[in-house]
Structure formats: C-alpha cells, structure tokens
Amino acid sequence: MQLSHVYRVSKYDPANRDDHGHYTGAEDVTSDHGKVEATYLQAVQAFASETGVDRLSVREPEVSTFVHFGLEAPMDGFGLGTLLPGGLDGFHDGAEVPLDTGLELVRLMLRDSGAWCRLEVEGAFAVHVGWDQYVYVGSSRPCHEALSRTRELGLFPERLDVSPYNFEPDEDGVQPPGDNDFWASLYSAVACGRAGLLEEIYVQNASRWHRLTGDTIDTVRAALAPRARLAVWPDLSSDTAAVLDALPSEGLVEGVWQDKEGQIHSAVADEDEFPELADLIAGADAAALLPMYADERVPLLSAVMPDGDGVVRARWQAERSLNDSPREVSG
Template structure:
C-alpha cells in the first residue's frame, strides 16, 4: 500500500506537463473527483486516510470513468480535444510502471497517428485515455471542449473536471458510485499562464520556412526535429532546399519544430565528448538512413559504443534547457494560420 503519495494533495503540488496559455477553468464549475474521503484530510488539505494511490484496475477505476462520462453527458459534449499530449519520457513520476505502447495500443496506430494536439476524439476514446492516465501507462494529455468542459488527470488518482454547467446530477451520481466530487476554484493541472513563454512561441509561418531555406542555402545540411508529442520526435535530415516542401507536407499538426546542425560522421569523437554526468540526447542515423534518438545518462555510456557500432552519423544534444540551443525554433500553426498550440518549442 502506498499512502504517502496520496497524502500529497495535487491541488497544491506541481502539475503534470504544463503549457503556457491561460487557465481553461475560467468561468467553469470545477470539481476534484477522488476516492479520498475529505474527512480524512489534515489541516493542510493533505489526505491521511487508508486509501492507497494506485488504480485498482477494477470497480473503483470504473467508477472514475463513469463519473467523467456523467459530467460530459450533463454538459452535452460528445467529443473532446486532445491538448498537450505526451508519452513516457526518461523520467517517470507515476506510482505504477509505464507499459509498452503507453496505454495507447488499440486507440491509435503504433506510429501514434491521430494522437496530437488539437485532435478530436469521441467520449469513448477520451474515457480510455483517462483510464490509461489513471493507470500511469505512460500517455498523458488534457482533454477539453473549449470553453465548455475539460478533464485533467493528475497523480495519485486525482481527476479534475470543469463544466460550463453546475452538473448537480453528475455530482450526485459520482457520490453514489463511492467517489467524492469536491468543488474547487480551479484545476491545478490546467494550462499555466506565463507571458514570457507565450512571447517565445513563434509560428512556423512563411517567414520561418523562408529563413530555414536561406539557412540551408548558406550552410548546407540541417536536422529538423518534429516534436509530435511531448517526449517523442520524428527527425528529418534536410540536405537541399528542394526537400523542404515534401517534409512540410508530412508534419504532424501543431508540432514543435527545432532546427539543429547536421549530424557528425565522427561518432567516436562525439561519444568522447559526452558530459561526465547528467542527461544527454543521442541522435543517430542508421546505415539505412533512419534517424533515431535516445535519452541517456552516464550509466548508459558503457553500452553506447556497442549500440551505435553501425551508426553512420551522430549528434549529441544536452538536456539542460540553458544549453539546448537550436538554430531555429517554431510551432506549427493551424491551416488557417492561427497558432493555437499552447506549448513552446
């Protein structure tokens, strides 16, 4: 049993992956749905009762899903939009280990087509995403109907829903299923308002692509990182300006784009320059031309040379934000030219 994690009230702790646009709870009725009896909270609001922080993968989990469905039904929403999607990264804070496929198998293809910021899914799929998040399978996202409804899943079996309606029937239904629906002022897992980060968002518009083509014309080959979800990227090595249009046509909607220098063919020198400690991202190209990446720390170094024996070229990127400086960075706007993605590159 793990009661210490449940005792840390997520409403006062750091959220799961945060974005940068203003909070989505403005004007909405927000409820914290949990299996934790409010009577068992201490003076600081931390839960100190007997419930553990794991999903039971059974009737309690089913009650959570039924509660979310009840709130959505009373609000009148039949589909939700995926926002800020993520998959398991190098570090995982969940109490259960992530699983292969991040809990998305059967919901999306293996390449995760359709799992991106702005994608709309029916309530049935949204509930399966909530299930995956409750189980710490590896996937995480916000689910929203703009201005009307949201579902945010936090750590330790905390679910926050917001609705344009008070949803009194759904509140009663939730309590009848053995859960607690507590009204709160806002979701702690909502998008965070940060003016500095908002200012850093650059749209990947015609000016961006023109500058990229000019960079290629002047300096030669670059590597384009397409962050299609958080903690996962597609990599494109662009050797000529003529290749840009074809690559643009294949990019995931609302992807985060980072432009890096070309890979180095001196693999040994690149590996010799790895830091003594800390996280680094290794980007390498196979003999077949496919580019992959892997986050490593010093404990992985002994195995790296064997793993990269056949690597044609390599690029080592620091995972420290102040050292991670791409040549260019932008976020894809929607087809109408509006930048709706809330994350920064």
C-alpha cells in the same frame, strides 16, 4: 477561459484527512482496474453529458520520458495502439475524439499508462487526471445531477476555484509560427550548410528526427504531426570519432545518430550510460551530441506548426532559438 464550476473527484473521503489535508484512510493510490475505476469514468461521463459534450479535444499530449514516475509500469505503446487511429501518431494536440474514446483515455491515465493529456471543449468542459487517482472536472454549468450521481457512485466531488492542471503558459516562452517565412529561413540555412537536422516534437517528451537537404524539406514538412514543435540543428557529423571525443565526463546529453540503413535515432544518456551510447555512435554513419540542460539547448531556429488556416492554436511554446535568444541579440 476559466470554467465556473470545477470539482476534484476522488475515492478519498474528506473525513479521512488530517489538519494538513493529507488523506489518512485505507484507499490505495493506484487504480483497481475494476469497479472503482469504472465509477470514475461514469462520473466524468455524467458531467460531460450534463454539459452537453459528446466530443473532446486532446490538448498538450505527453508521454513518459526515460524516467517514469507512475506507480504502475508503462504500457506498450502507452495503451494507445487500439484506441486511436494510428496509435501514438493519432495522439496529437487538437485531435478530436468521441466522448467514449475520451473516457478510455481517462482510464489510461488512471492506470499510469505513460500517456497523459488534457481533454477539453473550449469554454465548456475539461477533465484532467492528476496524481494518486485524483480527477479534476470543470464545466460551464453547475451540473447538479452529475454531482448527485458522483456521490451515488461512492466518489467525493470537492469544489475548487481552478484545476491545478489548467494550462499555464510560460511567460518567457516563444511561439514563432512554422509558416512560409520559417520554411524560407530553413531553406537558406540548409543551403548554406548551417543547418541539416530537424527535430519534430510531436508530443511532449517524444521527438522524430529528420535529416534535411534542399530536396527533402517539402516532403518532411508535409508529413509533420499537427501542431508539432520544431527545432532546427546543425547537421549530423560523419566524423563519429570526433563526436565521441566530445562526450563530457559527466552530466546528461542526447545522442542523435543515423544508422547504416539511414534511420535516425536518439537517446538521452548520463555518464553511467555513456559506454552504451558510444557503442551506438561508433557504428553509425553520422551523429551529433545535443545538450539537455535548458540554458544550453538552443536550436538555430524554432517554430510551432499552425493549423491549415495558418493560425497557431497550440498553446505550448517552442524552444528559444538563436533567432530570438537574448544572447544572440546582445552578441
């Protein structure tokens, strides 16, 4: 549902924009970690309070990849360690947080902590943080008092039709549920030796890896993050020499390996980092290489975990798998 009242809130005076809308004034594009940052939080709080919101849902959480585009260095644990129960483990799609915690998440995003999410109350309220200290607030109500308060704080609310950070589903995406049928298929694939590795994408750009046997599948399933995306891959190979021989001469790959203690790790590497990745794989018990390019990265099975009542409420899509890939059908 599109909210009827959307504003771009910033410290940038619209009077200091050129004919193309680019800001030409002296304000910095990073947070001051002080008074100005505090005014942003006060403005968001004013809009939320006038809308009648005291709790927010975390939607589509993500963390920095191996490439970080923020102007400030990412924070340890993305700044979530003392903010959410369980830190990063508590940062999942659908997590409900009090408004005060939501405001602290906005602060982390203003500081380029490396963690980002949408904060919403469906049909009533939303706040999104964009680049360069732009904050987008949407409400089902006009929020005249919040607008006045925002201006009193020295910020500039500008009316928009829609936030550029509204969730837009991939029209070609798939959302197969991680229901009993999915797990039955996974059991069969593991039993026949076709599959053996489960990728749990618990936030965007971060995965946990699980090596599967018939005896461990139920335990893994019970511990998955809410609304996680799942991708099923062939098992790791104990022939690490053959895995290393498969390294390409250039490009991006993801190496996945199990160390001597049984822990599974992964790393994305390009040709400059292949020697370091090769050293890690050479000392591992088992390993695999996975492609990074979208048209090549096709798991055996994929799914999105439903809520406890069996309904898939996550909005993000799973990777297309061989189960639903057009190339599988045409083959």
